[in-house]
Amino acid sequence: MSKPKSSAKRECRPCTGCCDGWVQMTIKGHPVHPGKPCPHSTGRGCDDYAGRPKDPCIDFNCGWVITDSPLPEWMKPSNAKVIVIFNKTQWRNLPVDVAVPVGRRIPPRALNWLKDFAARNRRPLLFSEQLKKDGVFQREQLFSAHGPPEFQQYIEQLQARGQPLW
Secondary structure (H helix, E strand, C coil): CCCCCCCCCCCCCCCCCHHHHHCCEEECCEEEECCECCCCECCCCECCHHHCCHHHHHCCCCCCCCCCCCCCHHHCHHHHCEEEEEEEEEECCEEEEEEEECCCCCCHHHHHHHHHHHHHHCCCEEEEEEEEECCEEEEEEEEEEECCHHHHHHHHHHHHCCCCCC
16 A cells, blocks of 8 residues: 555544444444444543553554555545545455445545545455435445456355355
8 A cells, every 4th residue: 555645643533433333343332333323432532532442442443544544634534424444354365445434425535536546556445335214324234346346246245145244
């Protein structure tokens, strides 16, 4: 991956996209998913930051914050409305990246940037859309694949069989 323009360490705060449920996880026994944020999220940070668990909080690797992130400054999740997780899984020895929206859909500017990055770097991409029913976000997400046709077919087959994507 290419390096960012700035080597300064990036800070999450005030972004709380992962804490607000856009990335599905369980925090101290509490399921966190779209429409159900972590009970410790204040919308500006964590009210138990010092006591946050190693897994998933400390170990979570937001693609915007990681060292040498290739994501440009404008792709901070609170701005670009997308959370990128690099190397979430592998396909044919290629790293597969995952992008989830902070909201219903990834905005076109961010999704186009991610698709271009995926193509230039031979990194298949999985990206999702949050589903709503009766105006309420659901835990289920609709995933799409970007990359070689064989990768797209592979993901379609996993989905048809109800198998996890990673």
